[in-house]
Amino acid sequence: MAEQMNEYFALASRPEGTPALEHFTVKKEELNMPEDGQLLVKTLYVSVDPYMRGRMKDAKSYAAPYAIGEPITGGSIGRVLHSRVDGFAEGDIVAGGWGWQRYGIIDGKSCRRIDPELAPITTALGVLGMTGLTAYFGTLRIGNPQPGETLVVSGAGGAVGMIVGQIGKIKGARVIGISGSDEKNRYLKEELGFDEVINYKTDQPLAEALERACPDGIDVYFDNVGGDITDAVIPLLNRNARIPLCGQISLYNQEKPELGPRILPMLLTRTVLLKGFLVGDYASEQEEGLRELGQWVREGRLQYRENIIDGFDNIPEAFIGLFSGENLGKQLVRVAED
Amino acid sequence: MAEQMNEYFALASRPEGTPALEHFTVKKEELNMPEDGQLLVKTLYVSVDPYMRGRMKDAKSYAAPYAIGEPITGGSIGRVLHSRVDGFAEGDIVAGGWGWQRYGIIDGKSCRRIDPELAPITTALGVLGMTGLTAYFGTLRIGNPQPGETLVVSGAGGAVGMIVGQIGKIKGARVIGISGSDEKNRYLKEELGFDEVINYKTDQPLAEALERACPDGIDVYFDNVGGDITDAVIPLLNRNARIPLCGQISLYNQEKPELGPRILPMLLTRTVLLKGFLVGDYASEQEEGLRELGQWVREGRLQYRENIIDGFDNIPEAFIGLFSGENLGKQLVRVAED
Numbered sequence: 001m002a003e004q005m006n007e008y009f010a011l012a013s014r015p016e017g018t019p020a021l022e023h024f025t026v027k028k029e030e031l032n033m034p035e036d037g038q039l040l041v042k043t044l045y046v047s048v049d050p051y052m053r054g055r056m057k058d059a060k061s062y063a064a065p066y067a068i069g070e071p072i073t074g075g076s077i078g079r080v081l082h083s084r085v086d087g088f089a090e091g092d093i094v095a096g097g098w099g100w101q102r103y104g105i106i107d108g109k110s111c112r113r114i115d116p117e118l119a120p121i122t123t124a125l126g127v128l129g130m131t132g133l134t135a136y137f138g139t140l141r142i143g144n145p146q147p148g149e150t151l152v153v154s155g156a157g158g159a160v161g162m163i164v165g166q167i168g169k170i171k172g173a174r175v176i177g178i179s180g181s182d183e184k185n186r187y188l189k190e191e192l193g194f195d196e197v198i199n200y201k202t203d204q205p206l207a208e209a210l211e212r213a214c215p216d217g218i219d220v221y222f223d224n225v226g227g228d229i230t231d232a233v234i235p236l237l238n239r240n241a242r243i244p245l246c247g248q249i250s251l252y253n254q255e256k257p258e259l260g261p262r263i264l265p266m267l268l269t270r271t272v273l274l275k276g277f278l279v280g281d282y283a284s285e286q287e288e289g290l291r292e293l294g295q296w297v298r299e300g301r302l303q304y305r306e307n308i309i310d311g312f313d314n315i316p317e318a319f320i321g322l323f324s325g326e327n328l329g330k331q332l333v334r335v336a337e338d
Numbered sequence: 339m340a341e342q343m344n345e346y347f348a349l350a351s352r353p354e355g356t357p358a359l360e361h362f363t364v365k366k367e368e369l370n371m372p373e374d375g376q377l378l379v380k381t382l383y384v385s386v387d388p389y390m391r392g393r394m395k396d397a398k399s400y401a402a403p404y405a406i407g408e409p410i411t412g413g414s415i416g417r418v419l420h421s422r423v424d425g426f427a428e429g430d431i432v433a434g435g436w437g438w439q440r441y442g443i444i445d446g447k448s449c450r451r452i453d454p455e456l457a458p459i460t461t462a463l464g465v466l467g468m469t470g471l472t473a474y475f476g477t478l479r480i481g482n483p484q485p486g487e488t489l490v491v492s493g494a495g496g497a498v499g500m501i502v503g504q505i506g507k508i509k510g511a512r513v514i515g516i517s518g519s520d521e522k523n524r525y526l527k528e529e530l531g532f533d534e535v536i537n538y539k540t541d542q543p544l545a546e547a548l549e550r551a552c553p554d555g556i557d558v559y560f561d562n563v564g565g566d567i568t569d570a571v572i573p574l575l576n577r578n579a580r581i582p583l584c585g586q587i588s589l590y591n592q593e594k595p596e597l598g599p600r601i602l603p604m605l606l607t608r609t610v611l612l613k614g615f616l617v618g619d620y621a622s623e624q625e626e627g628l629r630e631l632g633q634w635v636r637e638g639r640l641q642y643r644e645n646i647i648d649g650f651d652n653i654p655e656a657f658i659g660l661f662s663g664e665n666l667g668k669q670l671v672r673v674a675e676d
Contacts, residue, residue: 054607226602248603259597264564265586268614269392276606 006031008071008101009315015056018253018323023056024316027069034084034105041078041094041104041111043335045308047125048319049074050158050224053252073099075125077114088113095124100315102335119297121338126159126330127304128293130279135163135222136289137282138244140171142275143220147172150214152233155224156197157184158322159330160246164222165194166302173220176213178229180325187328192303206232217241225250227260234263243274253323305329312336344369346409346439347653353394356591356661361394362654365407372422372443379416379432379442379449381673383646385463386657387412388496388562391590411437413463415452426451433462438653440673457635459676464497464668465642466631468617473501473560474627475620476582478509480613481558485510488552490571493562494532495522497668498584502560503532504640511558514551516544516567518663525666530641544570555579563588565598572601581612591661643667650674 005028012025034040052074055066066072076099080092085108088094096111098104114124126132138160145151151168155161156177165188168175176196177188185197196213203209210218210232217238223230226248237243251258267274282289296302307327309318312335322331343366350363372378390412396403404410414437418430423446426432434449436442452462464470476498483489489506493499494515503526506513514534515526523535534551541547548556548570555576561568564586575581589596605612620627634640645665647656650673660669 223602226600230602245602245606248606251600251603257599257603260600261595262564262589262598263601264561264568264583264614265589265595267612268583268586271614271616271619272612273614274605274610274612276602276609276611278609281609 004031006103010069011066016255019320021316031103034082036084037108038084039080039088039106039108040082042081043076043078043102044338045077045122046100046315046333046335047075048331050247050249050322071099071101073097075130077121077124078104093121102312122306122332125332126306128290131159131330132163132293133289134279135160136293138222138246138277139164139167142244143222143242145171145173145220149219150174150216151220152176152218153222154178154229156188157328161224162329166192169193170301184328200229210236227251231261234266237270237272239270241270241272245274245276306332308332308334310334342369344441348407349404352396354593357658359654369441372420374422375446376422377418377426377444377446378420380419381414381416381440382676383415383460384438384653384671384673385413386669388585388587388660409437409439411435413468415459415462416442431459440650460644460670463670464644466628469497469668470501470631471627472617473498474631476560476584476615477502477505480582481560481580483509483511483558487557488512488554489558490514490556491560492516492567494526495666499562500667504530507531508639522666538567548574565589569599572604575608575610577608579608579610583612583614644670646670646672648672
């Protein structure tokens with residue numbers, strides 16, 4: 001093992017605007033053996049997620065920016081090659097945060113073991129991982145949709161959005177999804193049971209399309225997108241509406257903040273609750289969330305989609321594709337055969 | 339009594355932009371006797387409040403718009419002239435919502451009796467009324483300032499703002515007030531113990547003045563004002579900051595919403611909680627709020643200021659003055675001698 005090399009992706013430079021391949025570079029380093037309390041893992045799958053764009057900026061945020069030349073961290077799944085942690089053994093499948101690397105040397109406390117018998121291991125990065133938990137906590141702890149209420153989700157065809165809509169249906173809400181593709185929308189409506197779908201690119205003016213789809217106004221707006229789409233939603237909010245603020249993907253690639261309509265007067269007169277959140281804020285409830293999500297998956301009430309691209313070298317391309325809205329559901333990259 | 343006439347102010351037309359005297363008109367009507375369950379009251383004081391501007395627009399909001407030609411309702415204090423309600427007697431002092439009228443015929447359930455022995459009766463419209471409760475619930479139920487945290491309040495020299503800052507101090511927070519007048523700011527700092535004060539008209543650029551005053555960032559932002567002032571505050575919010583959204587007075591007189599910087603990306607990355615609220619949302623806790631506010635007033639920990647203009651005819655002028663920031667503390671109009 002000791003002579004083996006690791007490869008990882010690092011930022012070559014900080015993207016301005018939309019990230020491109022030139023902003024990423026592969027680095028090689030000698031692969032060390034794990035120390036006491038550590039695992040050496042071989043990466044099987046890595047996750048690419050919109051929030052990672054934020055960490056590519058050198059700006060105040062909830063997480064430190066990625067350093068130039070250092071591994072881009074994020075959700076990964078791997079097989080343990082060598083364990084120096086009690087309770088983990090060679091061959092175990094683990095999920096952790098070592099990111100865009102062929103191998104990871106990770107702390108035993110920073111990962112969790114995945115049982116391949118319970119569900120496909122890739123779900124640990126999606127519906128039964130950070131993605132599912134993000135949808136779960138934002139929808140239930142902030143949005144709290146009630147039977148008969150109207151829930152609108154932007155980015156509805158993305159990994160988080162399609163779970164949000166399904167949880168809304170499980171809770172008895174009327175669910176409207178906004179995405180940028182008729183193909184996604186067909187899937188949301190026909191396969192997942194969304195009540196209405198809107199294509200923000202073609203159903204224009206969006207404000208009117210929303211008004212038709214939401215005759216009783218909007219009680220919960222799960223926002224993944226921001227920008228013009230959110231501008232169209234806010235005037236339709238009902239008194240005491242809730243906004244789980246999860247993402248603003250339409251704005252991530254802007255170097256300078258653009259102007260938009262002032263929203264606070266409307267949030268005031270409708271006495272809206274808005275909460276920015278991170279899945280990590282609910283770490284103490286993670287077990288409960290995974291248990292309930294797992295049950296819904298087993299019962300067939302919660303479906304998921306994964307879009308898997310092959311090959312370590314294609315990680316940056318898969319990431320960049322998130323911003324053109326290509327992915328239906330969770331975007332993953334397979335780095336090595338299972 | 340039956341031959342007596344009532345006078346009230348009504349909207350003559352809906353103001354566009356800043357309200358002016360021409361938008362108000364005095365109407366006369368014959369004064370009826372109260373029916374069973376009603377009181378006839380003679381108005382002593384009326385309250386003028388920024389939120390009333392919203393009800394002058396013909397727009398979707400938490401309360402129906404004032405109808406043209408109908409009495410402008412709002413907080414009032416009066417003496418009972420005739421009671422047909424068990425438990426109320428002639429001579430009682432009551433607070434209710436009959437508004438800008440010389441007399442009110444009111445439902446016994448829609449008012450509360452004021453004990454003139456406990457505090458000056460005017461406080462029932464201010465620190466021990468809707469104004470105090472607005473500050474109390476917004477600060478404590480949404481803002482929840484902790485010892486050592488930084489609380490910023492805009493409109494700090496207004497009726498609500500100066501109570502918010504004092505509650506912040508009672509709870510051990512560092513309190514920064516923003517107002518538009520050095521005179522108000524002197525009062526806030528020297529008399530009420532605010533830690534820092536900023537004059538948004540002269541302490542420019544405001545963002546830099548705020549940064550100097552808030553070296554540890556901002557944990558609670560109680561917003562009465564909106565617009566440019568709020569734009570300067572938001573980039574300084576800390577992780578998990580809270581925004582009780584109480585007013586947007588800087589924007590109330592705009593006919594068309596203006597553009598401003600998009601704030602959701604910052605509310606997301608700092609996982610901010612923002613909540614628009616009305617004092618009526620906490621009706622079930624009103625007694626508790628009044629009890630604690632009353633105790634703080636008696637202990638000298640909570641001071642209040644009232645700015646009283648004399649004469650029924652001057653009500654519209656007193657209201658219009660709110661928008662030029664003239665009032666220090668609660669703005670009232672004395673309609674009749676006590």
